[in-house]
Amino acid sequence: MKFKTMASLLGAAAVAGGMLVSGAASAEDKIGFVYVGPVGDHGWTYRHDIGRQAVVKALGDKVKTTYVESVKEGPDSERVIRQMAASGHKIIFTTSFGFMNPTLKVAKQFPNVKFEHATGYKRADNVSTYSGRFYEGRYVVGKIAGKMTKSNIIGYVGSFPIPEVVRGINAVALAARSVNPDVQIKVTWVNTWYDPGKEGDAAKALIDQGADIILQHTDSPAPLQVAESRGVWAVGQASDMNHFAPKAQLTAIIDNWDKYYVERAKAALDGSWKSMDTWAGLKAGMVELAEFNKAIPADVVKLASDTKAGIMDGSIHPFAGPFNKQDGTPAVAAGKNLEDGVLLGMDWYVEGVLGKLPK
Amino acid sequence: MVYITPILALTLTILTGMLLFSFLGVDPVEALRNFFIVPINNQYGATELLVKATPLILCAIGLSVGFRANVWNIGAEGQLTVGAIFGGALFVYFPETESVFMLPAMILLGAIGGALWAAIPAFLKTRFNANEILTSLMLVYVATLLLSLLVHGPFRDPDGYNFPESKIFTDSATMPILLEGTRLHFGSIIALLAVLTTWIMLAKTLIGFQVKVIGTAPKAGAYAGFSQKKIIWFSLLFGGAMAGLAGISEVSGPVGQLLPSISPGYGFTAIIVAFLGRLHPVGIIFAGLLMALTYLGGETAQINLGMPVAVTGVFQGMVLFYLLACDVFVNYRFQLNRFGKAA
Numbered sequence A: 001m002k003f004k005t006m007a008s009l010l011g012a013a014a015v016a017g018g019m020l021v022s023g024a025a026s027a028e029d030k031i032g033f034v035y036v037g038p039v040g041d042h043g044w045t046y047r048h049d050i051g052r053q054a055v056v057k058a059l060g061d062k063v064k065t066t067y068v069e070s071v072k073e074g075p076d077s078e079r080v081i082r083q084m085a086a087s088g089h090k091i092i093f094t095t096s097f098g099f100m101n102p103t104l105k106v107a108k109q110f111p112n113v114k115f116e117h118a119t120g121y122k123r124a125d126n127v128s129t130y131s132g133r134f135y136e137g138r139y140v141v142g143k144i145a146g147k148m149t150k151s152n153i154i155g156y157v158g159s160f161p162i163p164e165v166v167r168g169i170n171a172v173a174l175a176a177r178s179v180n181p182d183v184q185i186k187v188t189w190v191n192t193w194y195d196p197g198k199e200g201d202a203a204k205a206l207i208d209q210g211a212d213i214i215l216q217h218t219d220s221p222a223p224l225q226v227a228e229s230r231g232v233w234a235v236g237q238a239s240d241m242n243h244f245a246p247k248a249q250l251t252a253i254i255d256n257w258d259k260y261y262v263e264r265a266k267a268a269l270d271g272s273w274k275s276m277d278t279w280a281g282l283k284a285g286m287v288e289l290a291e292f293n294k295a296i297p298a299d300v301v302k303l304a305s306d307t308k309a310g311i312m313d314g315s316i317h318p319f320a321g322p323f324n325k326q327d328g329t330p331a332v333a334a335g336k337n338l339e340d341g342v343l344l345g346m347d348w349y350v351e352g353v354l355g356k357l358p359k
Numbered sequence B: 001m002v003y004i005t006p007i008l009a010l011t012l013t014i015l016t017g018m019l020l021f022s023f024l025g026v027d028p029v030e031a032l033r034n035f036f037i038v039p040i041n042n043q044y045g046a047t048e049l050l051v052k053a054t055p056l057i058l059c060a061i062g063l064s065v066g067f068r069a070n071v072w073n074i075g076a077e078g079q080l081t082v083g084a085i086f087g088g089a090l091f092v093y094f095p096e097t098e099s100v101f102m103l104p105a106m107i108l109l110g111a112i113g114g115a116l117w118a119a120i121p122a123f124l125k126t127r128f129n130a131n132e133i134l135t136s137l138m139l140v141y142v143a144t145l146l147l148s149l150l151v152h153g154p155f156r157d158p159d160g161y162n163f164p165e166s167k168i169f170t171d172s173a174t175m176p177i178l179l180e181g182t183r184l185h186f187g188s189i190i191a192l193l194a195v196l197t198t199w200i201m202l203a204k205t206l207i208g209f210q211v212k213v214i215g216t217a218p219k220a221g222a223y224a225g226f227s228q229k230k231i232i233w234f235s236l237l238f239g240g241a242m243a244g245l246a247g248i249s250e251v252s253g254p255v256g257q258l259l260p261s262i263s264p265g266y267g268f269t270a271i272i273v274a275f276l277g278r279l280h281p282v283g284i285i286f287a288g289l290l291m292a293l294t295y296l297g298g299e300t301a302q303i304n305l306g307m308p309v310a311v312t313g314v315f316q317g318m319v320l321f322y323l324l325a326c327d328v329f330v331n332y333r334f335q336l337n338r339f340g341k342a343a
Helices: A001-021 A043-063 A077-088 A097-109 A134-148 A161-181 A198-209 A223-232 A257-269 A296-312 A340-344 B004-024 B028-036 B041-070 B076-094 B103-127 B132-152 B187-204 B206-216 B220-223 B228-255 B264-276 B281-306 B310-331
Strands: A029-034 A063-068 A089-094 A113-116 A127-131 A153-158 A184-189 A214-216 A232-239 A247-257 A277-282 A287-289 A331-333
Touching: A029 A043, A029 A257, A043 A063, A043 A247, A043 A257, A063 A077, A063 B281, A063 B310, A077 A089, A077 A097, A077 B041, A077 B228, A077 B281, A089 A097, A089 A161, A089 A257, A097 A127, A097 A331, A113 A257, A127 A257, A127 B264, A134 A161, A134 A214, A134 A232, A134 A247, A134 A287, A153 A161, A153 A198, A153 B103, A161 A340, A184 A198, A198 A214, A198 A223, A223 A232, A277 B187, A331 B076, A340 B041, B004 B028, B004 B281, B028 B281, B041 B076, B041 B187, B041 B206, B041 B228, B041 B264, B041 B281, B076 B103, B076 B132, B076 B228, B076 B264, B103 B132, B103 B228, B132 B228, B187 B206, B187 B228, B206 B220, B206 B228, B220 B228, B228 B264, B264 B281, B264 B310, B281 B310
Parallel strands: A029 A063, A029 A089, A089 A113, A113 A127, A127 A277, A153 A184, A153 A214, A214 A232, A232 A247
Antiparallel strands: A247 A287
């Protein structure tokens, strides 16, 4: 805990140094970012901050970007968002689901400021939403995991049992069982997005229960580090976590917000910004996969690459029927794909996932 | 002297803070201005300070009574959470009700919920002599998981795409706003009333006297016939009720709904607030405002100066560190002794 605080202090201090330099540019339009975690989480927030840096790079002296990190979801976030809106920001990116209602409340008071809320479902004239189809990446990961597992148990460190996370678990289960019908998924919920201690403990528990591949939907590299030290496979989350687990990381699902942030920032500045919903995946480059581990056999690499290409050209849909829900009832018939509406509210497991979804 | 140390500690913190800012390459005066003045130099900012300080003061005032009686309730966070669950449950089950009694009933249930949660460590302490530090602390985790369970299940908004949130509270279940255009709400008045009540209780009533005697001289209290058990029950129930009020005032106030997590650790920060305020009702108001200001200042410093969020934590840590250090030097004389001299 102490070390974490210390490390984030040092990391943040370094970032602050960089900020001051960029802040010294002449008068400009301001673009704000509200982060749920520390910029040094090496996962979710880290990738959003890379997106912010892409905006700085693309728009240069014309803009000044600001951010507030580790903002608690709830009343604190409303104050931070409001403070940004009141201090002359043109567009504000609020990058966590829990910022949804605060973003909408502030947006109502500041109709001239544009808001971009990540992973939410409520929009307004000046509030857009955006998210990645991360499940597409997970589907590719599932194919690799299904081929690579020897114990046929895949461990999954889950954050919160919300549709976004359940979708990922199901995508992995469908993909893994399509290449290896004996695979089962064990899920452990940690009820946090970022807590290296809890995430690591969950990974240990899963390995002790026989999992030889650790997947995660939490933001720190702790599960990978555990996998590395215990000699099992793992998959990075949100960013390439290769340097934390060079031997264990099979690949990583990378969120790439760069293009979207630059486009939306430009649109807000030139007045062409419109409220809309964006849900993009591998094809648009919002979801990417890190380089495959050299230890993966060539045929598995080919399978993964073909799956990725198939998703990108539309010939493969991760939730293509027929498949069953956990209880054996059919989820979708052959020849049909699960609709986006169902995906957005997914609150059931598919066959092959063990345990009961917390409800 | 004991009332001067907080001011001394604050001065030392500011001086060290200025050093830290220069080290980070920020103009120290500008940094301090952004930390302590900019956040509250307009009406909205000033009301935000009260909004942020309200749960801190409510929790701290409740804890201070226990701390005075040597009852170490560390679990205000859990009591706050259960208070929010109890009060919020009323809305979840009767969302259509527009009765004027809705909010008062929710507030009352909030206090009851917090007190009930604190009754568990009180029972374990008086019946089995279980350490209340451990029991109250561990019940925090039970409470937050209970809340998580409820908002993932029975309390979930049926129209919310299965996301773990309750419906947004309607007007009749929401704390009235005191100042149009701000978030200043009725909860701040509850906090003020709680402080006044506690002050009178400690200064003027028999139970307040018993709390102080049992805390400072338990044996004298016993000879006077004061019941230790009664004081344990009283201070835990009182602290729990106050924390419960903080919980319902948050969810019916700025939060506006039940979420998996409703407090960024107010119940724990309140321990610092209680001690920073010297366990005195008036001191706690000032300490609560100061602690709230460091949060607001941290946000402003991040937005305006790009300073790291960790600075807020460092600041809060320094206040407590210097406070304790000053206390040591006020209460004890520092003497260098050579080993073996006495022999």
